[in-house]
């Protein structure tokens with residue numbers, strides 16, 4: 001076994017690999033970019049070496065530098081994690097040339113599966129079922145359109161070198177084909193440096209079911225069952241679970257064997273995932289093979305009681321697979337939720353910033369049954385590379401953490417997930433936690449009525465109109481503010497040591513204006529000897545403090561006891577109570593009198609990025625919603641659209657320009673006769 005490995009990655013996966021290495025007594029070397037000098041993965045490894053500036057291509061993608069560091073630090077092997085260099089054939093080869101073990105498959109297997117098109121041709125030969133489509137070399141636009149017309153719409157265009165849900169376009173009609181092809185090719189060349197695409201039939205209501213495979217250098221290959229990753233947004237997984245609900249033993253065996261056949265066809269070694277797209281009738285087709293550890297591998301670990309990183313290290317060190325197919329079994333049910341810094345209400349736009357406050361549910365590990373599983377499944381597991389105070393930057397993936405729960409059955413796992421999400425608190429950037437809570441509780445997910453369109457189809461349930469903040473939430477926010485004022489006046493940390501004389505005044509009234517995105521809450525507060533009264537819209541209730549532990553408040557509100565955590569970030573009060581999060585902006589009505597919201601004449605960059613296409617010219621009259629320019633940020637294309645009918649006055653940036661967050665991109669004049677909607 002190795003005594004020292006280098007982890008060529010960052011974030012949660014680097015921390016995850018380091019944890020297993022430490023348990024096995026293997027020393028770890030972290031590499032990091034200038035943006036990550038203070039990152040968690042640097043702190044959890046035994047050594048850490050700076051490899052370059054923040055941009056991935058100057059740091060985490062610098063295979064040559066990483067190999068140099070491995071040699072200089074005496075590491076014998078490199079674990080690439082996922083993403084970055086994990087599926088880079090050249091890097092796997094360069095490791096071997098330098099006398100280092102690449103903890104992954106042979107370079108030839110990466111090459112064989114690296115191109116979706118070539119992999120499909122190989123699978124055709126191995127008789128693994130394929131979705132109808134064209135995956136050949138002819139990239140002529142007219143030819144591809146003929147293929148799409150032949151397959152019949154809707155079709156899906158995919159970047160052959162694609163991954164991570166990028167470089168895909170659904171085309172509904174023949175007339176839209178050419179534009180979609182151009183956009184797909186543009187994203188493909190930008191993201192993957194290769195604009196080759198394939199066309200396939202777009203299945204309606206399919207499920208994404210993938211099989212975890214593992215092979216060793218002694219010719220053995222097993223499957224560690226399936227994961228259902230149907231719940232996706234922008235073709236990217238949000239929730240993953242194992243086993244797949246409704247999977248019969250026969251189908252599991254058929255898919256498992258097809259996956260093993262796929263792995264064997266390319267001489268696979270190590271951990272790999274064969275992704276299938278499955279119709280509701282159970283028929284399944286090969287989509288692609290990911291030649292690395294997947295983000296969602298923990299759900300497989302939870303139901304098998306195995307540590308897949310340990311298996312990777314053993315196999316890479318030349319050992320045999322620890323278990324044979326007949327020794328593998330499924331225990332219980334596991335679900336993973338990806339917690340992202342993103343704004344679901346704004347099309348899941350990534351959010352960047354500093355995590356000012358983070359409270360996570362308690363990780364719980366216990367042994368289930370008396371079996372000989374090497375590692376007891378945890379009831380609640382959190383894999384994260386982000387701590388309170390860390391930043392989510394535009395340079396890397398905006399995932400904050402993976403929350404994984406295990407239960408004896410799906411219902412128990414669901415209940416644990418709901419509970420754990422209700423305890424997760426993040427302040428400082430937008431997160432998808434509230435969205436995940438609604439998703440977990442939604443009838444289709446709870447009822448396991450899964451398919452890849454679940455989120456879009458149940459949009460109304462998953463994105464309800466925001467309701468009004470409840471009185472306990474407002475009372476907590478108000479009490480937090482009033483207590484901190486009192487503490488400041490008293491100059492003491494004990495709220496009961498108040499000597500300011502405020503509560504000695506007979507009654508002092510003031511207004512406090514809170515607002516969330518949809519509603520304003522003008523409160524009137526009256527100071528009493530033992531608390532306050534809070535008045536909103538003719539309703540009055542008395543608040544008394546019953547306890548305070550840091551930001552956690554307990555109040556008597558009338559005859560209710562209310563408690564929650566109130567985290568203040570500038571003028572915003574984040575109230576976490578009863579499993580929900582409400583952000584309330586507190587404004588001093590006098591200071592803000594006379595201000596109005598900016599009108600829609602400005603169009604600004606939602607985040608830092610690069611302009612990749614300008615679709616209009618100064619003077620153009622455009623319709624509401626017309627695409628004006630396209631920027632690329634956080635590895636995604638974002639289309640900036642006209643807010644209403646109007647005229648483009650001036651373009652402030654050109655293709656290739658970098659823009660800062662909030663930068664005005666163009667000036668736009670709303671047309672006079674426009675009806676405001």
Ligand code: ADP
Nearest residue numbers: 162163164165166200201202203208235287452
């Ligand atoms: P990537 O490598 O970018 O993850 P995949 O080929 O694995 O791309 O596909 C990602 C997702 O896109 C799938 O999980 C599925 O939801 C959807 N998808 C892919 N192919 C099809 C198809 N032919 N029909 C319908 N949906 C598809």
